[in-house]
Amino acid sequence: MCTMIVEKVKIEGSGKGTNGWFKLDGANVSYDHPFDAPFEHALNIDFVNASQGPSARVAVELSESAARDLVKTILAVLDRAEAEGHLESRPANL
């Protein structure tokens, strides 16, 4: 906890952890020491379900440039999906 730069966002979706898939209710985004990535600081994202305890977590630790590239890529994919008429206001009940 050396930078304390952290933001939390509520999300919908699923994540695959060590015990399989689980529902996500949030993402915690920080710029702080990673556990594994070979950087002093990393852009860390924890996809979590707080109601299921600390182990309900899917983690990524990214370099700054990787994180920025990822953000651009996500937005580009969403823009394309929107342009092609694929976006839905709610997830489909399949």
Added chain:
Amino acid sequence: MYTTDMYEGVIAETVVMPGANGDMINAYFARPLGPGPHPALALAHHMPGWDEWYRETAFKFASRGYVTLMPNLYFRAGHGTPEDVAAKVRAEGGVPDDQAVDDLAGAMKYLRALPYVNGKVGIFGTCSGGRHAYLAACRVKGFDAVVDCWGGRVVMPTEALNEKTPVAPIDYTKDLSCPILGLFGNDDTSPSPEQVDQHEAELKKHGKEYEFHRYDRAGHGFFYYIYSSYRKDQALDGWKKVFAFLEKHLS
């Protein structure tokens, strides 16, 4: 110094101890065998939590003759792997300073009550644990030495203060009641060399007994062989300084 003809015995186990607010929290306890008297040490674990490196470090201190107790400062966050628990605490903005200080004060009292402790209790911490160790040594009477290894956020701008960290640790310096050893990497950004300068100036201003060592070609966490931040030569020298300091003040 250890020689191959010496007997050596250590016992290490998880125990339960009273922490902040009277909460019973778990702690890792490692001590040398034998009647003592032995010096004692509280450990303030780092941001990645109550993890294997810190258990090994507790064992290392015990094998060097220190009765060592490491409270799980993240106990209230629930249980899981140390990384998962630490990630949860990170998302919550860390643990409150008051809580960490009182957990570490509980460790000091636990150690002082043991019949085989020589009456001297130090405190050691790295990263956020270095910060917590410094806070505890300033705010609690009863520690005889403190080792702060690259504790970040000892110096804090006013805008960084919040409900959990309402006072910058440097502002408690006048209350520090024991000698301090500080080890820092010159490539670190938290604390930066400039922040270490500020800390040192504050210690000097208040006439505190301190020993700071700064290492070139080392950044944050240069003792951690499990991370790419490890710097062998600097770490080996740093450990020598830690043990010399503790022997001087806790024997």
